[in-house]
Amino acid sequence: MSIGNVMQQMLDKVNQEFPLTEKSVGEFANIKAKGMKFRIKQYEAKGLGNVSVMEAKGFFGLMQMDTLIINPLKKDLPLLSYDRVMAMGNDTLIIELYDTFWEKQDFSELALWKEENKNLPEHDLGEHWYDSIKLPESVSKKGKKEYSNAFDKFTAIYFEKYLGNEAAKKTVNDVKVKTAKASIYVEGLLSNGGPSTDVFKKEFGEPKTAKLFRKVLFGTEK
Numbered sequence: 088m089s090i091g092n093v094m095q096q097m098l099d100k101v102n103q104e105f106p107l108t109e110k111s112v113g114e115f116a117n118i119k120a121k122g123m124k125f126r127i128k129q130y131e132a133k134g135l136g137n138v139s140v141m142e143a144k145g146f147f148g149l150m151q152m153d154t155l156i157i158n159p160l161k162k163d164l165p166l167l168s169y170d171r172v173m174a175m176g177n178d179t180l181i182i183e184l185y186d187t188f189w190e191k192q193d194f195s196e197l198a199l200w201k202e203e204n205k206n207l208p209e210h211d212l213g214e215h216w217y218d219s220i221k222l223p224e225s226v227s228k229k230g231k232k233e234y235s236n237a238f239d240k241f242t243a244i245y246f247e248k249y250l251g252n253e254a255a256k257k258t259v260n261d262v263k264v265k266t267a268k269a270s271i272y273v274e275g276l277l278s279n280g281g282p283s284t285d286v287f288k289k290e291f292g293e294p295k296t297a298k299l300f301r302k303v304l305f306g307t308e309k
Contacts, residue, residue: 091142091151091153093153093171093239093242093243094140094142094153094155094169094171096243097155097169097242097246098130098138098140098155100246100247100250101132101135101138101157101250102132104135104250104255105132105133105134105135106132106133107130107131107132107133107138108130108131108133109128109129109130110129110130110131112127112128112129112303115127115299115303116128118291119290120286120287120289120290120291121145121286121289121290122145122146123143123144123145123146123150123152123286124143124144124145125141125142125143126141126142126143127139127140127141127142127299127303127304128140128141129303129304129306132157134161134162134258135157135159135160135161135162135164135255136157136158136159136160136161136162136265136306137156137157137158137160137305137306137307138155138156138157138158139154139155139156139303139304139305139306140153140154140155140156141153141154141155141156141304142154146174149174149175150172150173150174150175151172151173151174152170152171152172152173152174153169153170153171153172154168154169154170154171154283155167155168155169156168156169156304156305158187158269158305158306158307159187159255159265160259160262160265160266160269160306161258161259161262161265162254162255162256162257162258162259163188163189163190163192163254163257163258163259163265164192164249164250164252164254164255165184165185165186165187165188165192165194165222165254166184166185166187166269166272166305167182167183167184167185167249168181168182168183168185169181169182169242169246170182171238171242173232173235176231176232177229177230177231177232178229178230178231178232178234178235178238179210179228179229180210180226180227180228180229180238180241180242181210181212181226181227181228182225182226182227182242182245183221183225183226183227184197184221184222184224184225184249185217185220185221185222185269185272186220186221186222186268187265187268187269187272188254188268189257189259189260189261189264189265190257192252192253192254192257193252193253193254194222194224194252194254196248196252197224197245197248197249197252198223198224200241200244200245200248201224201226201245204241207228207230207234207237207238207241208228208229208230208234209227209228209229210227210228210229211227212227215281216275216279217272217275217276217279220271220272226241226245228241266307269305269307270307272305273300273301273305273307276300277293277296277297277300284296284300287299
């Protein structure tokens, strides 16, 4: 299965639970930066919040990257960022969860699933400014292409457990509070940088990058 199909399955799963309505992203629909072509879409997930997907290809097809971001402003789930990169014969899977809780939730099922798959090759991301708000159930794996099918299966079940968590049934009373908590991460990315953030800032400048992050990728601003 191609990594694009994995992301599409995740999107379909969201749509089953929280019907998606695509929104216009204007100038950000198709952009180029640092030899890569990016295709970006944004959705409003009914009763959930902001969902965005970004597909990137470059270097004569030698590199492909998929990103899916769920900012659940209306449910008490954590913010989810999924990245999958195929490059130079390596498959990298990163699923990060960030504490944007209204109230602390139990994600022991995800922790157990992560523990059960600790045999899949780990990928050390090092230390980052956001580590204090990143949940321990986050995952980072990297291996040769022979691990791709295992990564696919792991992702599918991980995502089912994320969307199937009791927190997905807990409606948030004050969206402003959830938005403010998500903004801590978004504004931190813009201030401190990161791999994709730095690429966009260098190509488009800070104001346009901020607009992309706040209005499209994370939906922290209307």
